[in-house]
Amino acid sequence: MKNLKHKNNSIIIAPSLLAANFANLSHDIAIVEKEGAEFLHIDVMDGVFVPNLSFGPQVVKSIRPISKMVFDVHLMIIKPERFIDDFACAGADYITVHFEATDKIVETINYIKKCGAKPGVSIKPKTPPESIEHLIKMLDIVLIMSVEPGFGGQSFIPESFEKIARTRELIEKHNPFCKLEVDGGIYTNNVADVVKAGADVIVAGSAIFGAPDIGQAVKDFKNKCKLQ
Numbered sequence: 001m002k003n004l005k006h007k008n009n010s011i012i013i014a015p016s017l018l019a020a021n022f023a024n025l026s027h028d029i030a031i032v033e034k035e036g037a038e039f040l041h042i043d044v045m046d047g048v049f050v051p052n053l054s055f056g057p058q059v060v061k062s063i064r065p066i067s068k069m070v071f072d073v074h075l076m077i078i079k080p081e082r083f084i085d086d087f088a089c090a091g092a093d094y095i096t097v098h099f100e101a102t103d104k105i106v107e108t109i110n111y112i113k114k115c116g117a118k119p120g121v122s123i124k125p126k127t128p129p130e131s132i133e134h135l136i137k138m139l140d141i142v143l144i145m146s147v148e149p150g151f152g153g154q155s156f157i158p159e160s161f162e163k164i165a166r167t168r169e170l171i172e173k174h175n176p177f178c179k180l181e182v183d184g185g186i187y188t189n190n191v192a193d194v195v196k197a198g199a200d201v202i203v204a205g206s207a208i209f210g211a212p213d214i215g216q217a218v219k220d221f222k223n224k225c226k227l228q
């Protein structure tokens with residue numbers, strides 16, 4: 001693989017709020033922000049697209065004033081076009097929808113832009129990256145799921161490495177400014193390989209908010225992401 005634009009840039013760490021202490025979100029968010037995590041990854045689940053429930057726009061709105069981090073909202077909901085406006089108004093910077101969740105993907109991407117947010121598209125582990133090739137030129141971020149969406153704490157699916165590399169090639173071909181984010185099962189022992197495969201935004205829930213020292217976990221991730 002040649003011309004890897006992302007190798008010249010620093011890797012972005014996106015702690016996933018799903019693994020934070022819900023009784024003290026402001027405390028946990030302040031720690032990851034202080035240690036230099038640039039994105040806050042916010043997983044929205046509807047109990048239909050995935051078998052779990054999480055946050056709605058009200059939570060995004062409530063935490064918006066306490067943080068300057070980039071709010072990276074990952075919508076795991078069916079027909080996400082119904083809620084774009086709500087999340088944009090609540091303060092989402094990036095809004096990522098699932099390719100598998102809507103039959104109006106182009107309209108949804110355009111609507112995210114119209115609402116003033118940056119659009120992203122995510123694919124589940126069994127969806128090939130080539131299925132979204134035609135969309136990449138419209139996107140600010142592509143999100144590759146390296147576990148089945150729905151729950152934190154799962155193991156990274158090894159076949160994801162090859163998918164990440166294929167997605168990186170498609171991004172270099174169509175829109176090198178588009179970010180490539182990977183989500184699920186990333187820890188300090190595999191993050192360097194995820195970056196080498198082509199990722200430039202790393203989501204980590206359990207490995208950061210589940211760590212005994214959240215701040216140290218962000219530091220450890222940042223160190224491991226420095227490319228040799």
Ligand code: DX5
Pocket residue numbers: 016017018019041043074147148149150151152153154183184185186203204205206207
């Ligand atoms: C899973 C979510 C992930 C999750 C990652 O559906 O999209 O963002 O929080 O959690 P870990 O890092 O624990 O696998």
Ligand code: ZN
Pocket residue numbers: 016041042043074183203
């Ligand atoms: Zn996520």
